[in-house]
Amino acid sequence: MGYLGEIFVMAMTAIFIQNFVLSRFLGLCPYLGVSKKLDSAMGMGLAVIFVMTLASAFTFLIQKYLLIALGLEYLQTIAFILTIAALVQFVEMVIQKNAPALYKSLGVYLPLITTNCAVLGVAILNTKTFRSDGITPYNFLDATLNGFFSGVGFTFVLLAMAGLRMRLEMAPLPKSMKGMPISLILAGIMALAFYGFMGFKI
Amino acid sequence: MMIILLNTASAPLMSTLLPPILIVGGMGLIFGLVLAIASKIFFVKVDPRVTEILEALPGANCGACGEAGCAGYADAIVNKGELINKCAPGGSNAVFAIAKIMGVEASTTIRKVSVIHCSSGGYTNTNWRYSYEGVSSCKAAVNIAGGPNRCDYGCMGLNDCMNACMFDAISLDENGIRVINYDRCTGCGACVVACPRQLPQLVPIDHCVYIKCSSKDKGNVAKQLCGNNAPCIGCGICSRNCPVNAITVKDNLARIDYDVCINCGICATKCPTHAIQDLLAGKRKKAEIEPEKCIGCTICAKNCPVSAISGELKQVHVINKEACVGCEICVQKCPKKAIKMV
Structure with missing residues (x-):
């Protein structure tokens, strides 16, 4: 399998088979919190893609050249959180100055995902997963791409949820089911549906 | 003691402790420095009023104002001329603080709440015409022989208003009478529309004296029909005793003009049928x-x-x-x- 095939496998795994929300159950807070409207779900999704990609790249470098080099792998969690928080703050400042339009659409959501578990999750999983051959650990490009695809998977599920919830607003539901209860049931059904992807061999 | 411990165990202890402390501390230091420098380089000039308003707002980011969060609302006030009284959690305090910052007049609107203008409609205080066993809805029942209760203007107790309320502000007491919780009522008017007899009406929340009857029947008829024995018989005693002439009697029914009413409660004490409810009775100060x-x-x-x-x-x-x-x-x-x- 060439490298393109490897990327394809990685994308399919991150988006469908090992989706961050529906099979790893990370990032559930924005999944239920920001999925009421399609456009805010889109903004949140883009912010997550952005931060996940950057965080994957930076934490990979931190892990390889700082933690492993000095034999301090047990500091992984704290070092990654520190890196991601600083990175998000920095990126926020940069885009506020250089891309006001992008800042307007991402601005509110960026600080919200600083300490999101899905972002930390992708950073940690990058250090523990292997390519499809099962022995080669991820290199820098693999980790960055995996971060990107995981973000895409998150956005995909968030958008699907937002679309469904917008339709449910109109549905003639019993009063006790309106709002969060039906959303939780919906989330469960979506997770079951995604369970069908589990075990696919690409 | 400390010194001895450090002396004996210092070499291995230090070699395990120092690197992580240095690494994490160093990372924090570097990130902090980078952020400090970046905040200087990428400084964006914001209107100082935006920051001041942001501090005056409660910071709940609830979205009640229609903006994405408190920051969005502060920005909208300064740059888009948004109204300053849209923050529900901040209340009047926030409005006055923002008015001071923006240098405009504070305009708070007086909140209205729904008041049911009928004292009947419970299990024991309703005068039934027949036993209604159809669809449990006032709108359906009112079409059958003029409604299940004998008074053509009164509450028939099938709770259309309660079901229409989106804020759970209407509940039933032990006698099955609808009670409105003024903390929850937003004055949206959904119950006014839902009631086929328009018994709930919106009243400014600072008014505490209501005529709890909507009957336009003549006095003796109204007295016979009312299950609660407290109808307005249109006698006009309240109107004559009102110090500010806020009450007018029309179609055998007294109505309070809430723009004029001063909440004195004299009408409630004079009413011969006790059709006027005074929430402040006995609580008034001199x-x-x-x-x-x-x-x-x-x-x-x-x-x-x-x-x-x-x-x-x-x-x-x-x-x-x-x-x-x-x-x-x-x-x-x-x-x-x-x-x-x-």
């Missing part, structure tokens, strides 16, 4: 003038609707406690703040 502050300007005496204040010009005024109805108009009018409610 006005009292502090003699050392009074300058004898006569403004209070001129504004008192019941002429309870007497006194010569430039003399200390006195309030007749028997006549005072506790409307608090004098408290607001006094330029020296010499009147307090006790």
Whole structure:
């Protein structure tokens, strides 16, 4: 399998088979919190893609050249959180100055995902997963791409949820089911549906 | 002791402790420095009023104003001329703080709440015409022989208003009478539309005296039909006793003009059928003038609707406690703040 095939496998795994929300159950807070409207779900999704990609790249470098080099792998969690928080703050400042339009659409959501578990999750999983051959650990490009695809998977599920919830607003539901209860049931059904992807061999 | 410990164990202890401390501390230091420098380089000039308003807002990011969060609302006020009274959690405090920052007049709207203008409709205090066993909805029942209760204007107790309420503000008491929780009522008017007899009406929340009847039947008819024995019989006693002429009787029914009403509650004490509800009954305070502050300007005496204040010009005024109805108009009018409610 060439490298393109490897990327394809990685994308399919991150988006469908090992989706961050529906099979790893990370990032559930924005999944239920920001999925009421399609456009805010889109903004949140883009912010997550952005931060996940950057965080994957930076934490990979931190892990390889700082933690492993000095034999301090047990500091992984704290070092990654520190890196991601600083990175998000920095990126926020940069885009506020250089891309006001992008800042307007991402601005509110960026600080919200600083300490999101899905972002930390992708950073940690990058250090523990292997390519499809099962022995080669991820290199820098693999980790960055995996971060990107995981973000895409998150956005995909968030958008699907937002679309469904917008339709449910109109549905003639019993009063006790309106709002969060039906959303939780919906989330469960979506997770079951995604369970069908589990075990696919690409 | 410490020194001995450090001396004996210092070499291995230090070699395991130092690297992580240095690494994490160093990372924090570097990130902090980078962020500090970046905040200088990428500094974006924001209107100082935006930050001030942001501090005045409660910071709940609830979205009640229609913006994405408190920051969005602060920005909209300064840059898009958004109205300043949209923050529900901040209430009037936030409005006044923002008004000060923006240099505009604070305009708070008086909240309206729904009041059901009928005292009947419970299990024991309704005069039934027949036993209704159809669809449990007032709109359906009202079409069958004029409704299950004998009064054509009264509540038939099938809770259309309660089901229409989106804020769970209407609940049933032990007698099955609908009670409105004024903390939850937003004055949206959904219950007014839902009631086929328009019994709930929106009333400004600072008004506490209501006529709990909507019957336009003649007095003796209304008395026979009312299950609660408290109908408005259109006698006009309330209207004649109102110090500010806020009550008019039309179609055998008294109505309060809430723009004029001063909440004195005299009508409630005079009503022969007790059709007027006074939430403040027995809780009213009386006005009292502090003699050392009074300058004898006569403004209070001129504004008192019941002429309870007497006194010569430039003399200390006195309030007749028997006549005072506790409307608090004098408290607001006094330029020296010499009147307090006790």
